[in-house]
Amino acid sequence: MRKQKKKLYRTKFHNVEDMDPRSYEWCMQCGSCLNDHRLLAGIQGACPIFNHGKQFEVYMPRGRMQAIRAILEGRLEPSQEFVNSVYMCTTCNVCTEICHATHTDTQSWPITRVNDRANTFENLRADLMELGFSHLDGHRILLRSLMDYDNPWGQPRRAKANWARRTGVGGKNLGKRNDHIDVLLFHGCTAPLDQSLQGVTLDTGLLLDKAGVNWGFLGEREICCGSISMRTGEQGIFKGLVKRNVELFNDLYDNYGMRTIVTSCAGCFKTLFQDYTEFAEYDGEVGTIKAEILHTTQFVKRLLEQGKLQFGNGFHLKATYHDPCHLGRHCHLYETPRELLQSLPGVEFQEMFRNRKYSLCCGCGGGLKSGYPDIAQSIGIERVEEAEGTGAQYIVTTCPFCEQNIRDAIKGKSSKIKVVDLVQLMALSTGARTGEVPAIGEKSAELPQEPYGAC
C-alpha cells in the first residue's frame, strides 16, 4: 500500500500508477521469482504456482510484471481471462524476497517495501475491479458477507463473541458498551467463526488472564480488519473498514485508556500494522491507529520478560514451525515465534528446509483458497509433506488462516501430522489452560462440537 501521487503513464490503472514506479518497472526478467534453487542460501523453489498452477508466464510474478508493463504501454487490453490469472496468486511475496531488484541482503527494508510485488498485484487487482471486471465466484461470496455482516464468513455479528461464552475468560466484552482496558484483543474473523479454530482465540484470552492483563474484546461489535478486501482488490470496501476501525480503536485509546492492540491472526496483524499505516500515509481521509499493534507472540514475549508469565508445564513432542507469509515475509517477524516455541519445555524443534523469508506459503492467502481451492490444497499438501520430512509430530504456526489450509491439507493427504497454534502451546505451558495438547481440526473434549462456520 505504499503509494505516491505521481504518474508516468496516466492510464486508468491509477492504483498501480500511484505506486513508486520501481514497484512496477523494476523487473529484469531474470526468472528467479518463478523457480530458483540456491541450496547454500536456503532457497528451494520460489512461486508456489510454478508447481501447482497454470504454467504460462502470466500466471507467475515475472509474467504478471511484464503484463503490467504491456497494459501501461498499451500493448495489452485487459480481459476477464487476464483478471482470472491475476487472482492465481497467494500474494505470499516470496517473489519479492527472492527478487534481485529487492534483495534484502543488499538493500534495506524500505526498498523491499517499495518493491513489494504482492502489493503491486493487489493494486493491479484493484484497478481491474474498478474497470468493471468480475471477481472469482469464491471472492464474491466472501465480499458480500463482508459488506452485510462485517465478516467474510457469512455469520451474524453476534457469533463473533461465541468463543467467549463457552469458557469464562476475564476479558471485558465491549460488544455492548465500552469500558476501561489496557489491551484490546482483536480476535479477527477466522478464528472465532471457525469452530475448529476457536481455541486459538480462547487461549489468547486465557494467556492474558494468566498474566493479569486488563483486557477486553469487541465481540459482536468487532469489524473485519479488511484484509480480504485489500487482497482481492476491493480498496473502496477496505477504506470504509479502515475508517470505521480507526475510529473505534482511537475512541478506546482516547477515552478508555486502551494502549495496545493484540491479535493472534497474522493476517489481521499485517493489515492493521502495515496496510492501515501506509493507507493513511497515502489517503488523507483516514487516520492512523494511535495504539501500538502487536502480534500475540510479541506481546507474550514482553509478558515473559516482565515476569508476568512463565513457561513451566512441559511437553513431549517434536515440532516444526511454519512461517505465515503475513507475519514473516510481509512484516519480517521470524525470530520471536521461534524463540518462544524453542523455549517451551519438552519441545524438540526441527526447522523445515524452507524457512523464514524463503519458506513455502501454505497456499491459502491472497484469495487463492476461495478462488482456486484445488491449487490451495495442492500447495498445502506440499507444505505438509515438507513438515513430515522433519519427523515432527506438530506443525506449529501463528495464523488461523494458515491453520485452516494446513488442517485441510492434512485431511486431504490423510497425514498423521497435526497442526496447532503457538498460542495454544503457550497457554498450556504457562498453566493458563490445562488438558492435552490440542490439534486443530481434531475433535476436542473441551469445546462443544458444532457445525463449522463458513469454512
Next chain:
Amino acid sequence: MALDKQILERLAGVVGKDYCSDADFIVQPYAKSLDSVSGRRAPAAVVIPQSTEEVSGIVKIANEFKVPILPRGSGADLTMGAKPTKDGVILLDLNKRMNKIVNIDIDHGVATVEAGVQWGQLITALLAQGYYTGQLGPANSATTIGGGIANASVGGGGETMFAGPGRLVTSLEVVLPTGEIIHTGSAANKNGKPWFGGRFLGGPDLTGMFIGDPGVLGIKTKVSLQIFPMPQFWKCKTYLVPGDNRKGLEGEKIDLLKDIRVAVEICKDWEKIGNPGIHSIAYFNFGCFNSMAGAEYYEPWTRVLEPGEINQNGALAMIMCAASQEALDANLKMVDEVCEKHGCKVFGDAIEEGNYAEWLLWKTGNWSYAHWFWGGAAGPGAAFNIMDVQWDGLVDGLEADFKVYEDRLIDYQDSNMPLPAIILSPVGGGVKLVSGCPTRDEIPELPQAEKMRFDLRMEDARCILDQGGMPIWTGPLYSQFMVEKGYYEESYFKFFKSIKDTLDPNGILSPGKFHFND
C-alpha cells in the same frame, strides 16, 4: 501478427489445448528479453511441450506451414534472444514442463536432464548425493541448462577449475530443425548411453556443434553433463588490490586501470603455479563496489581502507577447495604469497570483516558474476557486455573502453548508466570480462533511450572485439554487430551459414538469433 487458427489447432493436437495459446494476455509476457536495449515483441503463440516427441511434432508442423519457431528456456537472455526478432513466431517455453532430472548416474559420472531443468535445480539434487556440476552458483541459478548450453555461458564466470558449462557436456539429445531426433557423443551408439568420458567418441564432436549455436541448429531437449564429487574442504578469501589512489588534483592524470593491471598480474602468477586448489576467482573493480555492493558490503570494505583517503581499489574474491585441510592450507599459502608480493591487503575471514567471497558463496548462493548485481542495476534490464578475451588483449581493450566512457560521459549519464563496472573471471590464458554500466531506468522504456543504450553497449563491445575478444553469447545483439562490422572471418561465416541452410532448409528455427544476413 495473428497465427492461422488451423496451425493453432494442430499445435493443440500435439501438446493439448491447455498448453497452447495465442491469447494476448498469454503472449505479451513473452515479449521481453533480459537486456534493456531491444524493446519488446510478443510471439504470435506460445506452446509448452512436455516431451522430446512433442517438440518434434511442433517442429514438423512449423515446417509444414513454414512458420518460424523460437525455443526458449527461462527467458534470461542478455542478447535479445529470448523474444522473437520478427512477427508471427511460435515460442516454445521449455522451462515449465520439460524440467525433469532424468537420471543421476554416479557410477558413470554423468547427470542427464531435460533441457528446461534449471541449474540450481540440478545442483541441489546433486548436492544431496555429495556431487555437483563443477560450478558454484551459477551466476543465475534460475536459468535453464538448455539455455546455458545454447549460449555456452550460463553459470559462466569464475569457473577457473572447470572453465564453463560447455566443456562439461557429454551428450545431447537434439530435435533438428526438420523434426528428427538425434543423440550425440557415446549416446549415438544405439546400445550406448552418456558417460563421463563419452563425448568425443565415434566421430566428430557433433555435441560441440550445438553448444553456443545459439539454438539455431537444433533444439536441445536433453543434456548430459559431467558431475564431480563435491570437495569437502573450502576456503573463501578476498584481497584488496592496490590501485592508483592519487587525488587527481590540478590535472594530475590518474591510472584508473592500475588495480586491474595488478589483478591481472596476480591471476597470471597464480596460473603459472597451476592455480593451486583455486576453484573460482572473480575480480570486482571499485565501480562495482561503490555503486552496487550494497551497504552490507560497502561499509566493512571501506573500513579496511585508510580513513579519508581516496580509494580506487578493486578486490579479488577467490574460492579454494581441496580433499584435505592440509592440502587446502598448503595451497592457500602459495596463493597468499603471490598476493603479498603484489601488495594486496587481505580481508578477514568473516563476512562481517568484508570477506566478499564468503558472502557470495554462502549467503547469496550466487557466485562469479554475482547475479545480485542485477539487483543493484535493477530497472528494466542490464546493459552489460560479457566477453572472453586473452590476457594480452584485456588491458588494451579496457583502456580503449575507459576512453570511450570518458568521451561519452554525458551520454552515459543521460542513459542512467553512471559508472563503468568491471568484473574479471580468469578462465585460463585470459578472462571472462563483464564490462559496462548498470541501468537504473525507472521511466518507461523510450525508444531513443534504448537506442542510446544500444550504441553505448556496442561501443563498449567494440573495444574488446578489436583486441580479439569474443562474446560468449552471440544472440541477435552481438551476431548482427559482428557480422555487419566484419569481425567474422568470411570463410568461417560461410561455413556456419551452409550448415544452417543444410539443417534448416525452411529457415524456421530461431530466425535472427544468429545474424546470417539473409
